[in-house]
Structures are given as C-alpha cells and as structure tokens.
Amino acid sequence: MISLSDFNHEHSRGSIAVSVQDLGLTYTTSIEKKPTLKARLKSLGRGKKHTRTVKALNAITLDVHYGTVLGIIGSNGAGKSSLMRVISGIVPPTKGRVEVYGSVSTLLALGVGFNPAMTGRENVYLGGLAAGMSQSEIDEKFEAIADFSELGEAIDAPMRTYSSGMFARLAFSVAAIVEPDILIVDEALSTGDAKFKEKSLNRMKELRTADRALILVSHALATIEDLCNEVIWLNQGQLMARGKPADVIAEYQKFMNVRKSASSDEDV
Amino acid sequence: MSQPVVVYEPFKAGLPPMREYLRQLRHRRGFISEFARSELREQNFGSIFGQLWLVLNPLLLSGVYFLLIYVIGGTSDATRFGHLTSTLFLFYLIANSLTGGVKAITSGQRLILNTSFPRIMLPLSAVVVAIFRFIPTLVVALVIHAILGLPFSWQMLWAFPILLIAIVMSLGMAILISCVNVYFRDISSMLPYLTRSLLYLSPILFEAKKISSSIKQYEIVNPIFYLLDSWSRVMVHAEAPTAKGMLHATIFAFTIFIIGTYFFLSRERDFAVRL
Numbered sequence: 001m002i003s004l005s006d007f008n009h010e011h012s013r014g015s016i017a018v019s020v021q022d023l024g025l026t027y028t029t030s031i032e033k034k035p036t037l038k039a040r041l042k043s044l045g046r047g048k049k050h051t052r053t054v055k056a057l058n059a060i061t062l063d064v065h066y067g068t069v070l071g072i073i074g075s076n077g078a079g080k081s082s083l084m085r086v087i088s089g090i091v092p093p094t095k096g097r098v099e100v101y102g103s104v105s106t107l108l109a110l111g112v113g114f115n116p117a118m119t120g121r122e123n124v125y126l127g128g129l130a131a132g133m134s135q136s137e138i139d140e141k142f143e144a145i146a147d148f149s150e151l152g153e154a155i156d157a158p159m160r161t162y163s164s165g166m167f168a169r170l171a172f173s174v175a176a177i178v179e180p181d182i183l184i185v186d187e188a189l190s191t192g193d194a195k196f197k198e199k200s201l202n203r204m205k206e207l208r209t210a211d212r213a214l215i216l217v218s219h220a221l222a223t224i225e226d227l228c229n230e231v232i233w234l235n236q237g238q239l240m241a242r243g244k245p246a247d248v249i250a251e252y253q254k255f256m257n258v259r260k261s262a263s264s265d266e267d268v
Numbered sequence: 269m270s271q272p273v274v275v276y277e278p279f280k281a282g283l284p285p286m287r288e289y290l291r292q293l294r295h296r297r298g299f300i301s302e303f304a305r306s307e308l309r310e311q312n313f314g315s316i317f318g319q320l321w322l323v324l325n326p327l328l329l330s331g332v333y334f335l336l337i338y339v340i341g342g343t344s345d346a347t348r349f350g351h352l353t354s355t356l357f358l359f360y361l362i363a364n365s366l367t368g369g370v371k372a373i374t375s376g377q378r379l380i381l382n383t384s385f386p387r388i389m390l391p392l393s394a395v396v397v398a399i400f401r402f403i404p405t406l407v408v409a410l411v412i413h414a415i416l417g418l419p420f421s422w423q424m425l426w427a428f429p430i431l432l433i434a435i436v437m438s439l440g441m442a443i444l445i446s447c448v449n450v451y452f453r454d455i456s457s458m459l460p461y462l463t464r465s466l467l468y469l470s471p472i473l474f475e476a477k478k479i480s481s482s483i484k485q486y487e488i489v490n491p492i493f494y495l496l497d498s499w500s501r502v503m504v505h506a507e508a509p510t511a512k513g514m515l516h517a518t519i520f521a522f523t524i525f526i527i528g529t530y531f532f533l534s535r536e537r538d539f540a541v542r543l
C-alpha cells in the first residue's frame with residue numbers, strides 16, 4: 001500500500017521503478033453472477049463446485065526504469081489491466097513478487113466517481129484522500145484539476161449526471177495533475193472528444209520526464225508508437241515480446257493478422 | 269540501489285503487517301471525515317430541515333411505539349416513554365451502523381478496484397456517519413427526559429462508558445457485516461428482518477425487569493440486550509448499571525469487534541477479485 005504523498009523521492013533516469021518477478025495471477029470467482037447465501041445453501045448437498053478460476057497472468061518477469069514510457073499491448077482479456085492492478089497493489093499476486101520504488105497512481109485509480117451520488121468535487125477529494133494525499137495537497141491541486149478537465153460548473157453536479165466522456169475527463173485530469181512517480185494509464189482516454197484527446201496526449205508528453213515512469217495500456221497502436229520508447233505485448237497472460245515499439249507492434253500485428261488500418265489507430 | 273518502497277507478494281491468509289496498516293489508516297483519517305461529511309450532506313443533514321428530520325424521525329417512531337404499547341398494554345406512563353425514546357435512539361446507532369456497513373464494501377467497488385488503501389476505512393466511515401446521526405437524538409432524549417420530569421443524578425455519567433461500548437459494538441458489527449456481504453450478497457436484503465428482530469428482542473418496547481425469568485435466560489445470547497438495559501438504567505432511572513450488565517455488554521462488544529476485525533483484515537486483500 002503506497003500513499004501518494006509518502007514518497008517524493010528524486011529518481012534518476014535509469015534507476016529501477018518497478019520490478020516484476022515471475023508473476024502469476026489467478027482470479028477465483030463464483031459461477032453464479034453474485035455469490036449469495038441462498039445459492040451456497042442450495043449447492044451444499046450436491047457438492048457442486050461453486051467457483052471457477054481464471055489464469056490471468058503467468059510467469060511475467062519485467063523491469064520498468066525511470067525515464068521510460070512503457071506501452072502495453074495485447075488483445076482483450078490478455079491480462080493488461082490485471083498486470084496494472086498488481087503493480088498498483090490493488091490485487092495481490094498469486095505467485096511471484098512485485099517491487100515498486102516510488103508512488104504509483106493509476107488513471108481512474110484515484111477512485112474518481114466512486115460514489116455517483118456525490119459531486120465531481122467531492123469525488124476528487126475522496127479519491128485523493130483514499131489514495132493517501134493530504135487535504136492541503138488536494139486543495140492546492142484542485143483548481144488545476146478542475147481547469148484541466150474543462151468541466152466548468154458541472155464539477156459541482158452529482159457524477160451520475162455526467163456523460164462517460166465527462167467522467168473520463170475528470171479521471172484523466174486527476175491522474176495527470178497529481179504527478180506521481182509512476183503513472184499508469186489504462187485506456188481511459190478512449191471516450192474523450194478529439195480536442196480533449198489531443199490535450200491529454202500533450203499532457204502525457206509533458207509528463208514524460210526522466211524522473212518518472214509512465215505505463216500506458218492502449219489498443220491505439222499509433223499512439224503507443226508515438227509516445228512510448230518500449231513496448232511489451234501480452235497474450236493470454238504470457239509475455240510474448242518486449243522491445244522497440246515498431247518491432248513489437250509489427251510482431252503483434254502479424255500475429256493478430258490485422259493490417260495497419262484506420263480502425264486500429266483511431267483511438268488513444 | 270535503493271530499497272524497494274513496497275513489495276507485493278502472494279496473499280496469505282492472516283493479518284497484514286499491523287504497524288504499517290495502522291500507519292496507513294492514520295494517514296488517511298481525512299478520508300473518513302470527508303466521507304462522513306459528504307454522506308451527511310447527501311442525506312440533507314446540511315439543511316435545517318434535514319437535521320430536524322433526523323430528530324423527528326426517531327421521535328415519531330417512538331410515538332408510534334408508545335401508542336402501540338398503550339393500546340396493547342392498556343397503561344403507560346412517563347417513565348415508559350422516556351425508556352422507549354432513549355433506548356430506541358441508542359438502538360438506531362447500532363442499526364444505522366449495520367445498514368451503513370453492509371454495503372460499505374460492495375458499493376465502494378470503484379474505489380476498491382482502482383486504489384490501494386486500507387479497506388477497513390469504508391465500514392469505519394459508515395459508523396462515523398451513524399454516530400453523527402446519533403448525537404442530535406441524544407440531545408433530544410435529554411430534553412424529553414427533563415420535560416417528563418425524570419430524575420437526574422451523577423450516576424448518569426455512566427453513559428460515557430456505555431456509549432463507548434456501544435461504539436465498539438457498532439464498529440464490530442459494521443466491519444463484520446461489510447465483509448460477510450462480499451461473500452453472501454443476499455445478507456443486505458435480509459438485514460431489515462435482522463434489525464427488526466433485534467429490535468423486538470431487545471429491552472426497548474419493554475423493560476428488562478418486566479420480562480419473565482424463563483425468557484430472560486435466553487436473552488444472554490442477544491449481544492445488545494444488556495447494553496440497552498444498562499443504558500436505560502442510567503439514562504432513564506439515573507441509577508448505576510449492574511455489574512453483570514456491563515460485563516455482558518463489554519464482552520460481547522469486544523468479541524464482535526475482534527472477530528469482525530480479524531475476519532475483515534485477513535480477507536480484505538481478497539476483496540478486489542470478488543467484487
């Protein structure tokens with residue numbers, strides 16, 4: 001568990017940010033949509049199995065250094081989000097070990113929108129406090145967050161009245177303004193409009209400094225190629241390739257048998 | 269090379285490193301107060317009318333129950349009404365903690381899936397909300413006490429330790445039920461029946477000394493029976509509580525608190541994959 005405000009160390013380019021060693025993750029979920037006592041009692045006599053396991057990650061070994069922008073690509077269900085959750089300490093690994101040298105923030109991770117009945121402002125505060133920021137730190141940054149999101153008056157409206165784009169805007173603004181040592185962005189930009197998309201892309205480029213590590217998960221291969229200096233490709237929980245963006249993307253596209261077409265490039 | 273700031277390793281059943289956990293919890297106390305504030309604002313606690321309603325609601329309820337007792341029992345007096353209101357208000361502290369706690373984890377899904385923080389903050393916040401709702405009713409109870417001309421004495425200072433026990437009990441129950449609800453989601457729909465039964469089995473509509481000893485011997489399993497009885501002795505009759513009553517309440521409160529917290533802490537790292 002890391003608090004954002006705990007560690008504001010200086011990190012030099014090339015020093016290690018995240019070290020993932022032989023990581024495995026298995027989800028255990030109930031077969032029923034929701035686990036209930038009733039269902040459990042019903043299945044009691046029959047000795048029916050009521051859980052199912054999903055192997056989301058398998059033997060992943062990976063180092064991320066400061067100064068790197070790491071892109072993560074892979075098909076749906078490949079385990080990209082799962083890997084991000086383990087790195088940010090949300091889900092404990094089933095196997096292996098993860099070492100993190102700095103404060104992590106995941107996009108959407110500040111739990112923005114955690115309570116839809118509350119306003120955007122309240123959600124930013126609650127999310128920030130939960131992530132371990134202090135009241136004064138949020139006070140300091142709130143203006144910048146609200147400005148960046150361009151939500152205007154809507155910031156004081158309940159979040160259930162937000163469109164999905166507005167939601168994403170606020171979430172991105174929080175993550176981008178907070179300036180953690182390690183920033184993880186898990187394809188949250190896809191619902192923003194063109195103008196905001198460009199703005200957030202520019203912001204990401206600004207955040208690309210030597211003392212920060214950026215991890216970007218996306219299906220938009222052109223953006224990945226543009227922003228990142230290293231890319232990994234995950235497939236069914238396995239690390240398939242790692243290296244220069246152009247090479248890995250080419251390999252991935254060959255595997256997926258998609259040509260570089262407009263449809264795969266459009267979104268961030 | 270610098271030391272790793274954090275290391276994540278496979279989940280083992282058992283408690284997390286407690287010192288670090290408490291440090292993180294203390295670090296985030298701002299969340300709890302901010303959460304309580306927004307929650308109360310949302311429940312219109314901010315407006316005068318919202319606060320009035322907070323007091324009016326239990327007051328109307330006690331009026332209704334008073335009527336019920338009067339119709340069924342034929343008689344009723346000021347002490348009876350005083351007893352009914354004070355115990356009902358304390359009961360609502362516990363019941364509100366339960367209703368707030370049961371969904372604390374399951375409705376915090378978004379936060380839990382995206383941020384790492386001590387999960388126990390969520391049921392804790394629910395109890396803080398319940399306490400804030402309880403405070404104005406306590407004032408009302410004292411006003412009613414004075415209006416009815418019920419006795420006052422120094423023995424009423426016993427209210428403080430009893431309240432402390434009640435808070436520990438509320439915390440334990442909220443923490444336990446929030447965790448159980450992750451595994452059995454239908455608990456939240458059973459809860460209204462549970463609190464109703466608890467209400468009728470506790471010395472609220474009746475006084476503890478009025479029930480026959482054959483029934484009373486079973487009341488030992490009701491965790492809040494002696495808590496409410498002690499509360500009534502102190503707040504209504506201005507007497508000292510019995511040693512047995514205080515002991516019973518304390519043992520129950522701390523047992524539930526310890527079991528609930530242990531259960532919660534040893535499982536909370538598992539919540540994210542079960543929501």
Ligand SMILES: Nc1ncnc2c1ncn2[C@@H]1O[C@H](COP(=O)(O)OP(=O)(O)OP(=O)(O)O)[C@@H](O)[C@H]1O
Nearest residue numbers: 027029054056075076077078079080081082083541
């Ligand atoms: N909470 C969960 N419970 C059970 N299984 C899960 C859970 N979250 C993910 N999975 C499973 O783990 C696997 C990897 O999922 P993950 O979300 O990491 O994929 P992803 O690479 O992020 O996919 P996408 O590109 O669609 O976002 C999938 O098979 C998915 O079904």
Ligand SMILES: [Mg+2]
Nearest residue numbers: 080081082186
């Ligand atoms: Mg994903």
